[in-house]
Amino acid sequence: MSTLFLSRRLWLLGAGTLAVAGSACAQTRAAPSIQVFKTPTCACCDGWIRHLRQAGFDTSVTVLPSLRSVRSSRGIPEALASCHTGLVGAYAVEGHVPADDIKRLLRERPQAVGLAVPGMPLGSPGMETPDGQIQPYETLLVLADGRTRVFARHPSA
Template sequence: MKPIWNRRLLLGATVLVGMTGTACAQARPSRNLTVFKTPTCACCDAWIRHMRDAGFSTTITILPSLQSVRSSRGMPDALASCHTGLIDGYLVEGHVPAQDVIRLLAERPAAIGLAVPAMPLGSPGMETPQGHREPYETLLVLRFGATRVFARHNQPA
């Protein structure tokens, strides 16, 4: 009888460990976003509202320059914008839509983060009263500064 009990105990422990791994793999990514911005940026505040409306909690750090935040994590200067976010080890540079950040956190690619350079009209935080919208791309910033298109927005139909 003792060998059967040991097999049952081993089988139960294996199932329990397997279930624990599954629960950890399905854990919801963090929604805690740190935003670095300069003191005079109004569009940054609009982007922060967009992210909060999408369920992100934000901590804001005001700095005279964001260059050191970006360069310390490998974001190329050519992709710089008016604010930089940091979430779960990824940088979020510029007016990146919340749905792109959510996708980034779900897919977890080997990358520095996302960037929307040049502050395009119609991107989150860059809306106009007239509703003007420019087509733009969210770029996935890979290690060593290479990029590839992560998402396209405001594309003509």
Template sequence: MIKSLSRRSLLILGVSASAAAACAQTPRPSSDLAVYKSPTCGCCGAWVEHMTAAGFQARITEVTDPGSVRRAQGVPESLASCHTALIGGYVLEGHVPAEDVRRLLAERPEAVGLAVPAMPLGSPGMETPDGRREPYETLLILKSGGTRVFARHG
């Protein structure tokens, strides 16, 4: 009986240790946001404020050519906007809403990242005093270079 109890205890201990190790290795979604922007862009700062208000921690790097960061990350020029950010292994191009970033980090799709091209009015950081909003889409940038709609806004 003692041998069987001892084996059972060892088995339980081994399973518990494996489960604890698996939990410890599960990556949590990152809240660290690296933002690359031109020193003269005001709307980029407003987008960073939107992201920090949503709980993200931004580190801003001012670059003379934000396009160099975009190109290095594999974002097609057709998706270009005024700033590029990196978070959790993904790239964010333009005025991507915080809720879309949270969803991206939760779902972890096989993709380069998200883009909101063309700086639409009413997107985070592009708010207007009169509250005008343009409908826009957040696009998922696929590793093939294509896109698909990730979210619709407005």
């Protein structure tokens, strides 16, 4: 009887250990990877890259004299061009797009080319100011035909 009790106890201990280990593995997801292409003289790009890394993105950087071929190969219209372009999964990310918007894009997986923040709005990631000024801006969802629609508004109301 005590052997049966001991075997049962070992079985429960083993099952509990496996359950905890499985739960820990499920919670430890790999960081999303983003490849950033930037121009050589851009300081705001470095700020955006820091923002992505602080948000948990595994970020690699490639410096190029021009990003036109990267953008055009991914379907980003020149009207939305910026000084840096990110590639994450099947999506392109153009300009100062907040990391939370990229995470939402990866969660929702819309039929789109990617996201863009046109211009260089003050207060967007990489464009922070010493006085904390924030210019309202929109993150746009870029559709396959080049049209856009608002994906997020910042600062959010």
